[in-house]
Amino acid sequence: MADQEEPKAPARWHLLDDRLLHACRVWDLRARRYRHPELGNEGEFYYIDSRDWVVVIARTRARELIMVRQFRWGTDALSWEFPGGIIDAGEDPVTAGLRELKEETGYIAESGRLIGHCSPNPAILNNQCYIVFADNVELHADGTDWDEHEEMEIRVVPESEVFDWARDCKIGHALALTGLLYYKMLAG
Numbered sequence: 001m002a003d004q005e006e007p008k009a010p011a012r013w014h015l016l017d018d019r020l021l022h023a024c025r026v027w028d029l030r031a032r033r034y035r036h037p038e039l040g041n042e043g044e045f046y047y048i049d050s051r052d053w054v055v056v057i058a059r060t061r062a063r064e065l066i067m068v069r070q071f072r073w074g075t076d077a078l079s080w081e082f083p084g085g086i087i088d089a090g091e092d093p094v095t096a097g098l099r100e101l102k103e104e105t106g107y108i109a110e111s112g113r114l115i116g117h118c119s120p121n122p123a124i125l126n127n128q129c130y131i132v133f134a135d136n137v138e139l140h141a142d143g144t145d146w147d148e149h150e151e152m153e154i155r156v157v158p159e160s161e162v163f164d165w166a167r168d169c170k171i172g173h174a175l176a177l178t179g180l181l182y183y184k185m186l187a188g
Helices: 093-105 159-167 174-187
Strands: 014-023 027-035 042-050 053-059 064-072 077-081 084-086 113-118 129-135 152-158
Touching: 053 093, 053 174, 064 093, 064 159, 077 174, 084 093, 093 113, 093 129, 093 152, 113 174, 129 174, 152 159, 159 174
Parallel strands: 053 129
Antiparallel strands: 014 027, 027 042, 053 064, 053 084, 064 077, 064 152, 113 129
16 A cells, blocks of 8 residues: 555646626626646636625523524525624624624624634635634624514524534534534534
8 A cells, every 4th residue: 555656636727717797796607717737628617706704603601502594595495504694805704703693693792713614615606604603692782783685583502402403404504514513623
């Protein structure tokens, strides 16, 4: 086994062109033309140019996690997930996470910290999703501040039950599951 060569890494294709196909409210559909550096073959590939996102794992002093359920247009169904949303241009991911937590759930934290990040789907998306952990959160008197298309059920769920929800596929949002994985690694 020690004599085996390392497998050759795939080539990084050369970008030839990048153009806007359609601009939307929260993302743009773009096309890139690439050429393989050795084989010379070319192709046009489509991707969604999106701002970065944040997911917040918010925990109470009683080790309960704040979950939200909302309607998702892509799946045409209700979805259990963690609070989160779009990071504003120039905004720090932790600041964005704490802002989204307050807006969506009415819960606040004195501070938060970044516990991970991922590429949500590098085949078609160019953005990052940051996972923020906020501990000892408390419900604020001001309540929520939803966007015009937001409507959520907010539930405080014991940590062990959230893991049961993940095992039972009650949580199907991939970024919520990614956040739960980072949280599990944090907790050991």
